[in-house]
Each structure stands twice: as C-alpha cells, then as structure tokens.
Amino acid sequence: MRLRNKPWAKDKIEQYPQYIVPNPEMYKESWKDAFELNQPLHIEIGTGKGRFITEMARANPHINYLGIELYESVIVSALDRLIEAELPNVKLLNVNANNLHTYFSKNDVDRVYLNFSDPWPKIRHEKRRLTYKSFLKLYEEILVDKGEIHFKTDNQGLFEFSLKSFSEYGLLLTFLSLDLHKSDFEGNIMTEYEEKFSNKGNRIYRCEVKYQS
Template sequence: MRLRKKWWARPEMEASSLVITRPMEYKGKWREEFKNENPIHLELGCGRGGFISKLGEINKNINYVAVDLKDEVLIYVKKKIEELELTNVRVVPLNISFIAEVFEENEVEKIYINFCNPWPKDRHNKRRLTHTRFLTEYKKFLKPGSEIWFKTDDKDLFDASQEYFKEAGFNLEYVTYDLHSSDFKENIMTEYEEKFSSKGMKIMFLIGKLV
C-alpha cells in the first residue's frame, strides 16, 4: 500500500530530541547520546513502532534504535515513545543499505528484523535484509556473540535466510516454523504479527548468533 505523503512529519521529527535525522554523525557516540553504558539493540524496519516501544517499556536497561525509511511511519514511532515517556529509544530515518555507516565496531549487541520485504524475484534477492550481503554489513558493528532475531510469514524467505546466516558466519541457535506453538517464551508480537496470526498464518522465527 502506498503511503500518503505527510509533509508535516519531517519538521515535527526534526524538532524532537528522540529522532536522529543525521545518524552518521553519531557513529561511535551512541552511548553519549543515551548518556549511559547500557547495551544497544537495533530494529531494522520498525514500521509504526509497536514492537520497539513495547521492548523499550519492558527493558529500561537497554537502549534501542528504531530504523525505517519513511517519515510517514516513523512519525507514529515518535508519538508512541513520547506517549510512553521512553528515554531509551531513538528513531532513525535511514535507508538500511547505509546502516554500517551509523555504528562503530562492536557498538551493537542485538538486531531485530521483523517481517521484512521478502523480495521473491531472484534478481531482487540481494535486497533482502537477511541476505548474506546485508549480514556482512551488520557484522561490521555487531559485538562477537551478538544475536539477530528474525521473524517472517514467508517460507521461501525463511528457508533462504537460514542459508544466508550460515554463509555469513552465524550459528543458528533457534529455528521454528511455528513460533506461536513453540517453546519460545520471549516473543513480543508486532502489529503485522497480530494481524497475520489472527488469520491462522504461521509465524517463522530464528536466532542467528555471530560466532
């Protein structure tokens, strides 16, 4: 669905201290921004922010950076974290292709990728956020032993992603083709997940750990 342009969104985001519109300037300085030494976790493709705001509310001792491209969705993330008075979440408008320019080596300890575009055509596979090309970029700023948590409803993407993770040097610590029927207890549902699961669709989930 095409998003209607919200011309007012960018000025409103630029006026907020919770939105980082020039993230490359913060490379190596994120702990200064959060004013603490807490771990930094990253969500790539945060949508309207339901997931990241729940995380931020539950885990006050973790700093979160929520990344997406469109101001039209990020403005809702900003509003959510303001309503919840969360000081441990920052919003970053960014094309994820440039993510390695935003964080220094060993600066991030966990990445969440939820229901990203599956890019089903072979010629578009390299655009997948779980593709080996992207995973190699993430390794530039992930600490050794860091994890990537990945959820999708697309089986082809899920099958291919398992191979991508192995190729990129990640161990598959957990894999399930039916998350909601599994023994995994730490799941927090996204807006998409609630919608898909209500229709009886199975959610697939894996944890890749950087060796």
C-alpha cells in the same frame, strides 16, 4: 506496501530531535552519549509503526534501543508511540539501512532485529532482502563479536532463504521455531504485522543466529 503521503511528516520529525536523532553520524563509536545510560544497544531495522521497539524498551530498561525506518510517513507513527511512552532507552533513526556503516562502527551494536522484512520474492531482487549476504556482512561490521540477529517473518520462502543465507555465511543457529505462536517461547512481543498475519491464521517463523567471531 502502499504508503500514504504525509507532507507534514518531515516538519514533525524535526520538532522532536529527542526522539528521532537528527545527526546520527555524530554518535558513531559513541552511541552511549545519545542515551541517559551507557547500556547494550539493540537495533531494529524496519521498525515500522514502532510497537515492537517501544514495548521491548519498556520490558528491558537495562538495554538501549534504536528503531531504524526509512519512510517519513511511517516513522511518524512510531514517533507518536515514543512521545506517549516517555521511555529514556529508545530512540529512532530516519535513515536507509544500506548506510548503517555511516552511523555505526564495529562494537557499537549488540543485537539486530529483523521483523517482517519485505520478502522481495522475485529472484532478481534477492540482493534487497535484509538477510542477503551483503547485509549480513554489513551487520557484522557494526556488531560486537558474537553479536546476534533475531529474525521473524510469516513468509515461508523468505525464512527458508534466510536460513540458507545464515548457514552459508557461517552464522550459528541458536534458536528456531517454525510456528512461534504454538511454541513454548516466552516473552514474545508482537509487531503490528505479526498480529495482523497471526489473526489471519498465518504461521510465524522465528530464529536467532550468532556470529562466531
């Protein structure tokens, strides 16, 4: 994905600390203090322009949401959504997901969402895939016991790799769809990429897995 440079993005991010948490390491073990209400916390890694995380927060006011996005030029679009939505239960982090342990401790997070992650199709890049075993270990270190990962993609190769990775790690598969938009799954909230790929006729794959301890 080619990113358009937005030299003003950093300044805008700093103007809205109520939406993009400026020092997330301060909330490690106490993320309830970052929100108005003490509620379960769900995070989306690679939140992009923020459609999914914002609409999830709107649909589920009893849950707190954090959208994690590395690129400043992308997260400002998610910021615009949050400013317009004015929801108390959703915020953003402009950080690298490789460093999740810096910002979260065990039991801080109840669920992880991975939506249309970069497939990194070359074998030599498989360690960069967000469903690689090192990332699964990282999620386990911040999730509650029996915490969940919900995963969506249009990339068949990444989906097959991910199912194998989940299985080898010992995760329990609790939901599987090989064609989400033709299934009876209810309550699906689409990301920008999901709408784009679905309109092209691409099949959408989805699964839910759970840690067993």
